[in-house]
Amino acid sequence: MGRCGLLTDSWNNLSLSLNLRSTFHEHEHAIMNFWQNNIDKPIIGLSPMDGVTDASFRFITAKHGGPDVMFTEFVNVEAAFFAPHTLIKDLTYSEIERPVVAQIYGHTPEMFYQVAHIVCELGFDGLDINMGCPAKKVAAKGSGAALILNPELARTIIRTAGQGIRHWFEGQTLCDLKMNPELIQQIRISNRLRTGLETPPRRRLIPVSVKTRLGYDQIVVEEWIQTLLEEKPSVISLHGRTLKQMYRGNADWEAIARAVDLAKNSGTLILGNGDLQDMKDVYRRVRETNVDGVLLGRSALGNPWIFRSKDQVKQTLRSNGDVSIHHAPISLEERFRVILEHGNHFEKHWGIPKFLGMRKHLAWYCRAFRGAAELRSQMVRLNNVSEVVECLRNYVASLALQPVERGSSADSSAPAGL
Numbered sequence: 001m002g003r004c005g006l007l008t009d010s011w012n013n014l015s016l017s018l019n020l021r022s023t024f025h026e027h028e029h030a031i032m033n034f035w036q037n038n039i040d041k042p043i044i045g046l047s048p049m050d051g052v053t054d055a056s057f058r059f060i061t062a063k064h065g066g067p068d069v070m071f072t073e074f075v076n077v078e079a080a081f082f083a084p085h086t087l088i089k090d091l092t093y094s095e096i097e098r099p100v101v102a103q104i105y106g107h108t109p110e111m112f113y114q115v116a117h118i119v120c121e122l123g124f125d126g127l128d129i130n131m132g133c134p135a136k137k138v139a140a141k142g143s144g145a146a147l148i149l150n151p152e153l154a155r156t157i158i159r160t161a162g163q164g165i166r167h168w169f170e171g172q173t174l175c176d177l178k179m180n181p182e183l184i185q186q187i188r189i190s191n192r193l194r195t196g197l198e199t200p201p202r203r204r205l206i207p208v209s210v211k212t213r214l215g216y217d218q219i220v221v222e223e224w225i226q227t228l229l230e231e232k233p234s235v236i237s238l239h240g241r242t243l244k245q246m247y248r249g250n251a252d253w254e255a256i257a258r259a260v261d262l263a264k265n266s267g268t269l270i271l272g273n274g275d276l277q278d279m280k281d282v283y284r285r286v287r288e289t290n291v292d293g294v295l296l297g298r299s300a301l302g303n304p305w306i307f308r309s310k311d312q313v314k315q316t317l318r319s320n321g322d323v324s325i326h327h328a329p330i331s332l333e334e335r336f337r338v339i340l341e342h343g344n345h346f347e348k349h350w351g352i353p354k355f356l357g358m359r360k361h362l363a364w365y366c367r368a369f370r371g372a373a374e375l376r377s378q379m380v381r382l383n384n385v386s387e388v389v390e391c392l393r394n395y396v397a398s399l400a401l402q403p404v405e406r407g408s409s410a411d412s413s414a415p416a417g418l
């Protein structure tokens, strides 16, 4: 349905043509809802992390860990159209990541409507709205976790994003919305580079989800979740802290359990999030709270392998058995191979001048083996992959000179081939 030229580009006219009272739920039958259909419960996913879960980290985590779902870093809808090149780079992904969800944030419904079209046109499996970020630069503008204080706006945003997805599904094009031709071209190139095909993604209704917190300055999980449930998002991911807490204290899993009770039979899944260190924690929290799934954030830093034992959690839960979750140790050889693979991907995707952004990952990989602290301090000064290779070579050479300590993790796994 090529509507190019028929629609005007102003939000006022658009909103007249949209029935904003109808919810996304009315079209639920047509939604390609991977959350409900394609993943064994509990869902065990990688939490979105700004500055961390970029295309390179997600590629590595998908390849070496395999979470059930991944999210991009969040993308600001108000800034989306200023720099098409940056927007597309932030929303680049590879097929191995599927199901992959684009996370967006902001406070302007019309921009959610527009960016929803871009997310669909790029072939994402879902669209997630951030209503949990506590950062000043986000919340001070009324976005992220500040939306908890503005439930009506939060509801409009969910509805409008859903409308964007629906109108795209019905055939509305980016050209109809008079988007920048350069942006449209970049999207085409991105799709072609990813799939090798000239054809655009098949039009489908992708699910909308929300990631949020327990409250703003106090826990208001009951009212807040009830508000969100009225818009029937496919998933609510709930970090068990308030905005005010930032990352202080412990995540409140009892409050998450109350959200699970509220959402029972609503059709919306609840994913719990906060302080999960390993798959034993996942097992325990799922049993205690009955969440439909969990997201892991910080425990995946420098540790894409953490997701490898996710199927053991599911099996153990199914058999209602004792915890028998075993995480095989990662050899130095594998660790170093993945460091180089990650570094190469990063350098290719972002370019050498941006390699600074890789340094924190290099440091996170260097934990819990002999000489890790010293290696870490070197890693955070490196500027490209060649220097990483050199640094790891020196480390391996120094290992050969050191007497092997009994029980050291480096004993049996000194990497070859560097």
Ligand SMILES: Cc1cc2nc3c(=O)[nH]c(=O)nc-3n(C[C@H](O)[C@H](O)[C@H](O)COP(=O)(O)O)c2cc1C
Binding pocket: 047, 048, 049, 050, 051, 052, 073, 074, 103, 130, 132, 133, 211, 239, 273, 274, 275, 276, 295, 296, 297, 298, 299
């Ligand atoms: C560096 C960093 C960046 C984050 N960026 C985002 C983000 O872009 N979107 C989001 O929804 N949450 C973001 N979060 C929150 C995490 O997704 C997650 O909710 C939080 O870290 C708690 O989970 P954890 O204890 O497993 O890390 C970020 C967290 C960290 C540490």
